[in-house]
Amino acid sequence: MPRFEEARQLILEHIAPLGIEKVILTEADNRVLAEDILAPWDMPRWTNSAMDGYAVRSQDCRQPSVLRVTGFLPAGARSVEEVAPGCAIKIMTGAPLPPGADAVVPVEETEASADGVRIINPVAQNAHVRFMGEDVRCGECILPRGSLLRPAEIGMLASYGKVFVPVFRRARIAILATGDELAELGEVFSEDKIINSNTLALHAAIKEIGGIPDILGIALDTREDHLEKLTEGLKADALITSAGVSTGDRDFVRPVLEELGARNLFCKVDIKPGRPTSFAVRDGKPIFSLPGNPVSTMITFEELVRPALLKMMGHTRIIKPLFEATLTTNLDKKRLGVLNFQRVSVELRDGRYFASCAGDQNTGILKTMVRADALALLPEDKDRFAAGETVRIHFLSHQATMLEG
Ligand code: AMP
Ligand code: MG
Secondary structure: OOOHHHHHHHHHHOOOOOOEEEEEHHHOOOOEEOOOEEOOOOEOOOOEEOOOEEEEOHHHHOOOEEEEEEEEEOOOOOOOOOOOOOEEEEEOOOOEOOOOOOEEEEHHHEEEEOOEEEEOOOOOOOOOEEOOOOOEOOOOEEEOOOOEOOHHHHHHHHHOOOOEEEEEOOOEEEEEEEOOOEEOOOOOOOOOOEEOHHHHHHHHHHHHOOOEEEEEEEEOOOHHHHHHHHHHHOOOOEEEEEOOOOOOOOOOHHHHHHHOOOEEEEOOOOEEOOOOOEEEEEOOEEEEEEOOOHHHHHHHHHHHHHHHHHHHOOOOOOOOOOEEEEEOOOEEOOOOOOEEEEEEEEEEEOOEEEEEEOOOOOOOOHHHHHHOOEEEEEOOOOOEEOOOOEEEEEEOOHHHHHOOO
């Protein structure tokens, strides 16, 4: 039975990024760039003014002086007129520096005078000038393949006129719940049923990372229904099932996947919760079979499935960072000698994280999952963690890193 990191590594070794598509820039945010982008021109494209002021010859301004103003250059204008000795051209931010000028004097450092403009302080050569290519040189790689397209990257691509950009395809992920006890959300159901909440939680988790969830419904606890629905699920880029994965009389997920030719890579992981998680591949397609308890489903998705889906969609930062937090309550292992993921609430005080037990750690208790900001990873070699000790945590969502101070 693999340990947590081994299982995660084994999964990742069987995952390759999906294909590439071109999308319009307004739809490219949060996608992952699939090719290196080289600058098609220098940025800035021309040497220009960094301030509203006067384009001058610095040698004319060694001491306080009055210069004759011979022209005006707004942003967007092209200058042909030269700045002659003893003269200045009024210039706005971004306008190209006129020939002859080698500095800009901000308007705040000048005074109007009857004969022109008075320059109060000495002016250094190149002052307030932005040089052609000082940001980016033509041909330079501005964004490498694998870049996450945040507002900054979108702005960079837009500044080079990229209307369409190559990005990795979003993964279509089939979600199949299994179990006769389940009723669909919104359906009229009898009292002995429970609502299929796992599918909705997985749907949200897949959307959160930019995947396209594809709900397959519920497979009844029969071989035939599993065969039909799992076959359908294998048409997606990846398949996630919940429940029916142990070795109970009515656990059909694993035998039917085997019948369908899936190669099983592991059927248990040495973690708590989530021990009965299994992973298989068929024709290169990953199949994650998660345990059915809602908390186990969510935690195994976060810890084992999420990195794989991120890799499929071209992300390079796929493993959650571990943060250190000081415990403010004790944490006791639910299963000794095994890596435990425990639900903790996290507070940020003076720039440091403090974690406390979010409540009952039983996998049947969903309320504790709702209260949790993070999972504490309690390592194999220690079973009791006392208040004051440091533990390592994985935050559960992006929002959780924006804790109130
Ligand atoms: P199993 O893995 O089939 O033994 O299921 C474990 C537990 O998870 C059972 O109590 C199920 O009722 C519950 N469960 C299974 N599937 C779902 C689901 N889709 N939504 C909510 N709870 C579920
Ligand atoms: Mg079941």
